[in-house]
Structure formats: structure tokens, C-alpha cells
Amino acid sequence: MTPVTVAVASGKGGTGKTLVATNLAAHVARTGLRVTLADCDVEAPNAHLFFDVRAAVAPVEMPVPEIVGACPARCTACRDACRFGAIRILGGRPVVLPDLCHGCGACTQVCPSGALHERQVAVGSVGVGRAPDGMRLVTGQLHVGQSKAPAVIRATREHALSEVSDVVLLDAAPGAACTAVAAVHGTDFLLLVTEPTPFGLHDLTAMVDLAGELRLRAGVVLNRVGTGEVDIGAYCRTAGVPLLASLPFDRDVAACYADGRLLIDGHPAGDRWFADLWSTLCDHLATSSAGVPA
Amino acid sequence: MRTLVVASGKGGTGKTTMTAVLVHVAAPSRPLAVADCDVEGSNLPLALSVDVVSRTAFAGRPRAVVDEEVCAGCGVCLDRCRFGALSLSDDGLAVIDPWLCESCGACTWGCPLDAISFEPQQAGEVLVGEGPAGPMVFGLLRPGEDLSGKLVTSVRERVAALADERGVGLVIVDGPPGVGCPTIASITGADGVLAVSEPTLSGEHDLRRLVSLAHQLGVPVKVVLNKADLSETGAQRIRSACSSLGVELVGELDFDTDLPRALGAVARGTRPPSSLDSSSFVHSVRAIWPRVDPERADWALPDDGSG
Ligand code: SF4
Ligand code: SF4
Numbered sequence: 001m002t003p004v005t006v007a008v009a010s011g012k013g014g015t016g017k018t019l020v021a022t023n024l025a026a027h028v029a030r031t032g033l034r035v036t037l038a039d040c041d042v043e044a045p046n047a048h049l050f051f052d053v054r055a056a057v058a059p060v061e062m063p064v065p066e067i068v069g070a071c072p073a074r075c076t077a078c079r080d081a082c083r084f085g086a087i088r089i090l091g092g093r094p095v096v097l098p099d100l101c102h103g104c105g106a107c108t109q110v111c112p113s114g115a116l117h118e119r120q121v122a123v124g125s126v127g128v129g130r131a132p133d134g135m136r137l138v139t140g141q142l143h144v145g146q147s148k149a150p151a152v153i154r155a156t157r158e159h160a161l162s163e164v165s166d167v168v169l170l171d172a173a174p175g176a177a178c179t180a181v182a183a184v185h186g187t188d189f190l191l192l193v194t195e196p197t198p199f200g201l202h203d204l205t206a207m208v209d210l211a212g213e214l215r216l217r218a219g220v221v222l223n224r225v226g227t228g229e230v231d232i233g234a235y236c237r238t239a240g241v242p243l244l245a246s247l248p249f250d251r252d253v254a255a256c257y258a259d260g261r262l263l264i265d266g267h268p269a270g271d272r273w274f275a276d277l278w279s280t281l282c283d284h285l286a287t288s289s290a291g292v293p294a
Numbered sequence: 295m296r297t298l299v300v301a302s303g304k305g306g307t308g309k310t311t312m313t314a315v316l317v318h319v320a321a322p323s324r325p326l327a328v329a330d331c332d333v334e335g336s337n338l339p340l341a342l343s344v345d346v347v348s349r350t351a352f353a354g355r356p357r358a359v360v361d362e363e364v365c366a367g368c369g370v371c372l373d374r375c376r377f378g379a380l381s382l383s384d385d386g387l388a389v390i391d392p393w394l395c396e397s398c399g400a401c402t403w404g405c406p407l408d409a410i411s412f413e414p415q416q417a418g419e420v421l422v423g424e425g426p427a428g429p430m431v432f433g434l435l436r437p438g439e440d441l442s443g444k445l446v447t448s449v450r451e452r453v454a455a456l457a458d459e460r461g462v463g464l465v466i467v468d469g470p471p472g473v474g475c476p477t478i479a480s481i482t483g484a485d486g487v488l489a490v491s492e493p494t495l496s497g498e499h500d501l502r503r504l505v506s507l508a509h510q511l512g513v514p515v516k517v518v519l520n521k522a523d524l525s526e527t528g529a530q531r532i533r534s535a536c537s538s539l540g541v542e543l544v545g546e547l548d549f550d551t552d553l554p555r556a557l558g559a560v561a562r563g564t565r566p567p568s569s570l571d572s573s574s575f576v577h578s579v580r581a582i583w584p585r586v587d588p589e590r591a592d593w594a595l596p597d598d599g600s601g
Contacts, residue, residue, distance in 0.1 A: 012337070013471040014306005018496070043472035044304040044503065046496040083355070083399045104376055104398030144506045147443065147475035174305050174471060175334030178440035185393050197554055199310065199337045210437040214393065227551050258525035260495040
């Protein structure tokens, strides 16, 4: 059975995306469903800080060409094929600039002499482990100094979707660029986490547009209620996106987060908040093709 | 010209608010230019009042398209695409999912009929605005685009050119969150990074990654701890991280929920800029500014040059 996939995203960081993803995942796992949480925020993966997980870590590799043989005189086929400028001709010979390479393989395809060979370069890692309550955690991490976040996100997603689960939650990178798209593309539902500030509204609008372009069903979780007075509910009504939950901000929330504790364990109201969010989310999933996980 | 980048390993630490306050604190004494390199979520123009005076299209990678008149549905291209962007439609023709396509062109070399070609497309815009503090440049990226690093570079080139033209000695940059390509593009060649951190376990992890990236790029880092009063254990964590990383913690600021509102009011012109001076946050930033100001303060990499 294919799992129900729910992505958690936000137009900017720090709105509580990871807080929502981790608590929701742990809550659903405790209801007895098989849950996989995929941390696709590979530039700042933090979900693992909230779980006691020993992960088996595998590298994420990307093929990058290198010149191993002799090139025919004046041949520039590989440079001409590369649309990323990752191959230059210097002193009559091709030179590869690995930082610009996307690993597409166009150059090796067109090389007439077999002088190009692809080697695997590590750009990040994926860790897979199981938390005490049975939830699986898949963490993607970009190596510092690497710019190939989408490749690491794709690998993280693939690992997560290959686990046997009823529900896969994906914690996406903040923003509306390719890194967010790589995580949320094709999921059954998109949870958009925001806060009641002008920045929060501005960034939420961009995410709702993105959801529209990607044809994804979306709902909003308003976090940090009390830290601003922008009426997100009014925006949701005009934009036609459901407001699924409102989570307050208080010192207990801040303290739990600071210490890496889940709200459903450390906050008196935490369990109820996420039980409510999950049941509201299930109501919305029930009316979609994804159906309610059981 | 000196460039200071305000950055954070992730968003939500108060980076944009910090940038806006730094601009407020630094501006009266000398001309400066400002750039918002958080091109996926440009919030600085909301925090400072800016009138946009020019917009330039930012060209994206040409988009791969299948000519339906020519495609015979042989499927050769499907195997060439490493990004899973190509499939055969119900009527047996090749289709490209624009959200997965990286515009690499690998498919074009396989197609025996030359049915796949490239069309130019726009990926965003570079905007120049004028604010009370001086010129401001920012970028707007179309949703889903993968050229944020390149757009950041365009924004930085534009702001450097403007600063040059007007004899401005200081550029303050609001950097993007994370440690990926837009951050690399924002930090490269800057004089210093002011890392805005927060007293959480995640905050410490993100800070360590940011410092390690900046040091790899040869750019020194100083840290300001925001929302310090939210957790003493968390604050302690950041203090020890700074000393083990060999970076200076220039100050600790308390959580100020009113400030974004006050900045907004100033930006809209409903309150005078001087009204900000009553905020204790602004007061503290003024106190640390001499240790951060890249034209006056001492910015150096730690001795061993590593993070
Ligand atoms: S694999 Fe693709 S991106 Fe890399 S060098 Fe070859 S053509 Fe360029
Ligand atoms: S241009 Fe590259 S990514 Fe796009 S469909 Fe062709 S092979 Fe795939």
C-alpha cells in the first residue's frame, strides 16, 4: 500500500516547521500507525535533535566526470554539451569544475573518445534510524560547502518512501525555491506553517501560490499566536486555504524547543494540540484521493 | 567598500530585524547601501521603507520543451534523463515535468528526431529601491527556481556597482538562511559575517554549520545571540560553542516581540525613526555596533583558520 504523504513547509525559516513535523510525527506514531519522518531540510536538519535515534548513515553521491583518457585534437564536445559551464577548455584540454556540475551525464554521452569517466562524489548523507516509539527517522544532510542540496533531498525522499509506512511526513527546506519543491512535489497534502506577522503573511502568500502551481492541496498551521497581530485567518478565508490549527507561543513552548524536547511530552497542552491537528488533517485527507491512513 | 553579511544557519532567528536595526544604527553617520540576499523570501523591503525605482529581468536557464509535432514517442530520451523529469504521456509522446527538469540537455543528445529544444525563460527580477538610509537592492525569485545562488550574485554585483558610483563605503547584506548555494553566494568575498543565533539546541547546530562554511570561504564570523532570555541553558550552549569555535560573541539580546511592529510603523511612516531609540533592543545593537562595523572593528579568522 502506498503511504499517505504530507509535507510540512514554510515560506521562511523559524516559523516552527520542524516543531510541527516532529510533534505530529511522534503523535501519529503513538496512535499505532507506521510513520516515517523525512528531514528534507538538508541545510539545517534538526528533527533528529528531538528523538533518541541511532541512525545508519549512508553517503549521497553524485556522478561527476573526470578526464582519464586522451582527447582528440581540438575536440570541445563535452564543453559544448554542458549547459552549466562545468567544463572549460584550458591549454587545449578539458578541465572539469566539480562545483558547477549537476551530474547530468550529457558530457560523457557526447564524448567521442571515451576520455571521460564518471566518478562518484559525496555531496551529503542520509541517516535512517528508528525512534523508541517506532517512528522511523530519515535525515538528509548536505555536506558543508556543497551546493547540491536538491540531490540530497531527492535521496532523502527516496529512502523515506522506500520504508514500509502508513504515513510519510516530510520536513521541507524553508522558502519557495527548488529545495522546497524537491521535497513537496507530488505529496498528498502540504502543511504550511506560518506566524501572525507581516513577514509570516508575506511568505505564506508565496507558499500558497507555489502550492497552486504544483497543484497540491494545502492547509495552514498558524504558530506563535500572540507574537504578532496579523490576521492570518482572514487571509486563509480569502485565499481559500483551510486554517487547520493555531498554536500559541509561551515560555513552556520556548523551553521545550530550546532543550530539544517534544511539546507532546513536555508541554501540558502539547498532546491535545497535535491530536486535534491530526484529526483535522485526517478530515481533509478523507476528501482527497489519498484517503485516511489506517 | 566593506561588506557585512547578517546571516543565520536557519531562518527565524531575527536576522532581518537585526539587519533593519543595524541599518538604522549605522545610517546617520555615513552613507551606506543595503542588499537583501534572502531572494526566496525578501522581507527586508517590508522592514525598511523603500520605493522601487528600477526592475531588471533575471534570466533563468532556458526551459526544455518537447515539440509534439516532431516527437514519435520512441522513449529514448527517458533513459537519458537522470532527474526523472521525462515520461510518456497517455498519447504516447514525451512530456517534461518542469518542476523536475534541471535544463541539462542530456535528453537532447539522445533524441533521434531532435524533438527537444530550449526556450528562454525568466527566473526572477533584480530590484533597486531608494530608502532613507540609501539605495537598496533585492532579488525576487520565481517560486520553484533553482538559481537562487546566481540571483544572489546579481544582487551583490548590482549593490557593489551602486556603492561604487555613489562613493558608499559600507554595504550591509541580509543573507539567506541555511548553508547552501545562496548562502555561499552571499558570503563569498565579504569582510565579515554577523551570525544571528538563538538559545536552542537547533540554534547551536545551525551556528556550527554556518561558522564552518564561512571559515571554509575565508570569511571571519562574529555572533550575536538573540532571544537570549528564552533559555539560560540554551544561552550557555551558544556561549560555549562560540568559545570552542574561536568566534567572538559580541552581544546577547533579549526577546523583543514589539520591535517588528515598531519597525513596520517606521517603515510605513506612521512613526518617526527616532521612536525606535526607546527600544532596549535598538539600544543594545547600538552598543555592539562598534565591534561589528567592518570599517572600524577588527575582523580576523581564528588562528588555526578552521571552524
Ligand atoms: S555531468 Fe552534466 S553538468 Fe556535469 S560536467 Fe558533464 S555535462 Fe556538465
Ligand atoms: S533537460 Fe535534462 S533534466 Fe530536463 S528533461 Fe532533459 S534530460 Fe531531463
